[in-house]
Amino acid sequence: MKKVYLETFGCQMNVSDSERVAAKLAADGFEITPNEAAADVVLINTCSVREKAEHKLYTRVGQIRNSEREKSGNKQIVGVLGCVAQLEGETLFEGRNEIDFVLGTKAVGRVSQAIEQVFAGQKNYFDLGDREDNYDWSVGEAQRHSPYIAFVPIIEGCNKFCTYCIVPFSRGREKSLPASEIIRQVLNLRRQGVKEIHLIGQNVNSYRPKTDSGLENFHGATAFSRLLRAVAATGIERIKFNTSFPRDFHPDIVDALDENENLCNWVHLPVQSGSNNILRAMRRGHTIESYLEKIDKIKSASRKLSLTTDIIVGFPNETDEDFFDTLKMADYCKFDSAFIFKYSPRPGTPAYSMIDNILARNKTERFLELEKLIKSNQRSIFQSYLDKTVKVLVEKISSKNKAELSGHTTCQKVVNFKGSNKLLGKIIEIKITQAKTNTLYGEICDHYVS
Numbered sequence: 001m002k003k004v005y006l007e008t009f010g011c012q013m014n015v016s017d018s019e020r021v022a023a024k025l026a027a028d029g030f031e032i033t034p035n036e037a038a039a040d041v042v043l044i045n046t047c048s049v050r051e052k053a054e055h056k057l058y059t060r061v062g063q064i065r066n067s068e069r070e071k072s073g074n075k076q077i078v079g080v081l082g083c084v085a086q087l088e089g090e091t092l093f094e095g096r097n098e099i100d101f102v103l104g105t106k107a108v109g110r111v112s113q114a115i116e117q118v119f120a121g122q123k124n125y126f127d128l129g130d131r132e133d134n135y136d137w138s139v140g141e142a143q144r145h146s147p148y149i150a151f152v153p154i155i156e157g158c159n160k161f162c163t164y165c166i167v168p169f170s171r172g173r174e175k176s177l178p179a180s181e182i183i184r185q186v187l188n189l190r191r192q193g194v195k196e197i198h199l200i201g202q203n204v205n206s207y208r209p210k211t212d213s214g215l216e217n218f219h220g221a222t223a224f225s226r227l228l229r230a231v232a233a234t235g236i237e238r239i240k241f242n243t244s245f246p247r248d249f250h251p252d253i254v255d256a257l258d259e260n261e262n263l264c265n266w267v268h269l270p271v272q273s274g275s276n277n278i279l280r281a282m283r284r285g286h287t288i289e290s291y292l293e294k295i296d297k298i299k300s301a302s303r304k305l306s307l308t309t310d311i312i313v314g315f316p317n318e319t320d321e322d323f324f325d326t327l328k329m330a331d332y333c334k335f336d337s338a339f340i341f342k343y344s345p346r347p348g349t350p351a352y353s354m355i356d357n358i359l360a361r362n363k364t365e366r367f368l369e370l371e372k373l374i375k376s377n378q379r380s381i382f383q384s385y386l387d388k389t390v391k392v393l394v395e396k397i398s399s400k401n402k403a404e405l406s407g408h409t410t411c412q413k414v415v416n417f418k419g420s421n422k423l424l425g426k427i428i429e430i431k432i433t434q435a436k437t438n439t440l441y442g443e444i445c446d447h448y449v450s
């Protein structure tokens with residue numbers, strides 16, 4: 001049995017693709033191994049969203065080709081999957097002899113054929129083709145990143161072409177999965193004992209299936225809010241969704257959350273900048289005023305919804321005033337947490353032709369200043385959980401402290417606490433006793449919730 005080691009960078013879509021790659025390989029008689037040195041094949045599922053992410057591929061390939069194993073002449077097959085594979089294609093074979101095959105973002109269903117071709121002696125094998133018509137989107141328990149949580153893709157690709165972003169080029173146009181298929185999958189997952197699902201896509205709010213099949217009985221202003229109500233009706237315990245796109249984030253989504261307790265208390269709504277000048281240059285399709293209206297709606301929900309975002313600092317021509325607007329916006333929104341990124345020019349994107357004229361030093365200064373403000377708001381939000389009781393899905397033994405268990409609240413906060421392994425997979429009540437910047441700590445209340 002050939003052994004395959006699979007490593008994943010990037011967003012949830014990549015994690016989800018990797019789960020299906022693992023499922024396909026297992027079904028086709030390969031063994032997925034956690035031991036890189038023992039593997040016959042190393043697969044790297046890559047991300048291209050920032051230069052640093054792309055560089056990880058080259059660093060990793062260098063490490064593999066310089067390993068003790070390689071030096072002893074026992075070569076491994078290296079396959080590159082994902083966004084860098086899709087964008088670079090055949091050029092990944094140039095000038096080195098380090099990569100054996102390349103599979104684009106939609107060709108991952110043919111991973112076994114690719115490996116077999118390489119074993120059969122085919123050189124520079126690549127496949128950047130489309131998904132098979134009968135592509136299987138489901139993932140069994142053995143390959144999921146968690147036995148209790150499942151990612152369910154509902155839309156792939158992106159039509160938005162924000163000027164800085166490579167994703168529309170690496171993932172192609174938006175394509176929604178049929179609602180009836182999504183609901184069938186969620187029902188299956190529920191039967192298997194999965195407690196939490198994440199409906200995933202680059203822009204879940206843009207969900208637009210070809211037919212209404214599966215959504216006929218559900219109301220909603222958009223197909224996405226009808227899907228949310230339909231998925232809530234499956235009765236699965238927790239539903240989260242990611243990522244939302246401000247322009248397409250309809251207020252009815254908040255109404256759907258209000259109506260259904262199993263739709264979780266969390267919205268991730270990337271804003272990118274607080275300045276209308278920069279938002280226009282980014283071609284985000286929203287103004288800061290329209291964004292804040294959506295935030296007000298989210299904050300007016302009957303349950304407290306936690307709010308997270310992504311922000312880019314140092315986009316070309318970002319002035320001190322533009323950055324100040326971002327600080328002002330962040331202070332108004334009081335994010336539960338935020339991912340901050342320094343602008344990274346990506347070849348092939350419209351912004352690549354603009355001069356990257358914010359000095360690295362200034363990008364770093366802005367990053368740190370924004371981080372300080374967001375962290376300070378975040379601290380008070382986390383402190384406000386002290387002495388409160390939250391429901392936590394017990395997911396795993398904490399990686400930092402083997403004596404503790406770890407899980408998430410419905411508002412997507414990490415909670416660590418002491419408890420028996422028998423609690424894994426249960427949703428239990430925890431009383432919060434300590435709050436650090438990114439993690440809450442607590443004690444088990446004396447009864448299970450489910």
Ligand code: SAH
Pocket residue numbers: 049050164165166167202203243244245270272310311312341342343344345346
């Ligand atoms: N679909 C989501 C997220 C896409 S990528 C959205 O529309 O927001 C995840 C995050 O990476 C983005 O939200 C953005 O903040 C960041 N990002 C994307 N391209 C980038 C670039 N060229 N430089 C720096 N950050 C970038």
Ligand code: SF4
Pocket residue numbers: 158159160161162165166167168202203245
């Ligand atoms: Fe990229 Fe914009 Fe699409 Fe998000 S919406 S994936 S940032 S192009």
Ligand code: F3S
Pocket residue numbers: 009010011012013014046047048049082083166167170171
């Ligand atoms: Fe990266 Fe591709 Fe996701 S570029 S963020 S892995 S869609």
